[in-house]
Amino acid sequence: MLRVLIVCSGNKKSISPFVKEQVDELVSAGVMVDVFLIKGKGFTGYFRNIFRLWKQIGKASYDVINAHYGLSGLLAGLQFKIPVIVTFHGTDLYSAKLRFYSRMAQILSKKCIVVSPYMLPFVKNRNAAVIPCGVDFKIFYPMDKTTSKNKMKLSLDKKYILFSSSFDNQVKNYPLARKAVENLNDNSYELIELKGYKREEVALLLNSAELALLTSFTEGSPQFIKEAMACNCPVVSTNVGDVKDIISNTKGCYLTSFEPEDITDKIEKALAFGGKTDGRSQVSHLTSGLIAKKIIEVYETVAG
Secondary structure, three states: OOEEEEEEEOOOOOOOHHHHHHHHHHHHOOOEEEEEEEOOOHHHHHHOOHHHHHHHHOOOOOOEEEEEOHHHHHHHOOOOOOOEEEEEOOHHHHOHHHHHHHHHHHHHOOEEEEOOHHHHHHOOOOOOEEOOOOEOOOOOOOOOHHHHHHHOOOOOOOEEEEEOOOOOOHHHOHHHHHHHHHOOOOOOEEEEOOOOOOHHHHHHHHHHOOEEEEOOOOOOOOHHHHHHHHOOOOEEEEOOOOHHHHHOOOOOEEEEOOOHHHHHHHHHHHHHHOOOOOHHHHOHHHEHHHHHHHHHHHHHHHHO
């Protein structure tokens, strides 16, 4: 039986939702998993965890370390006992500030995983596997809009557009989304900030909203879009990461430029579509269970 140590940030006092869901699926598939949470920010903050990590490694016979994001990968690579796999999620490769650390992590790792094929040019290790994060279909599925609104205490008279993240996340480009929604000139529409919600609540919001809106400057393989698709929620998104591949030719889903007028136009088209999409069937290959199997295959290759 494989034993794996997951290394990732713990700065939000808990494991990231998409990493936790991946861990849960790996455990369900029979992998023994321990999680090491890093406390601290930047290289200096991460490096302070090195002795804690070495102590953790000494507690068990791990076959593989899977670090999420470049800085975590660099920390995990500062030992030579356990082979390291680094999963890159986007910002760690696209950001000029973080790219150096990610390159060092690549050098110290046995293998890399990227969540989108469009990230491969940023990875020196051409042996990288392309495995997007999976979607938990048990949480994200189509629900009745009125019921979802009632559960989230949202007005039945208002129409909601769900933004992909917190408004203060600069990469997510909230000012562009706000301008596009303002261009509708209709006060019945409200843009919801996706911040501080539990996973089940995110699913309810996606089923309450008229559409899911992503205006990011860059992305790897945005979970927000995949989860919206799993809920059959219409999508309007800038052409970043693998969004084009995910929504493909799904009716009710639209790619946009970075011009607010174009986004407004696509929002109006999504609103005119007026209903559920067939997005769930389009992302059936991205269920968390199927993704876990692909990750385990990479683990087994590295572990020999």
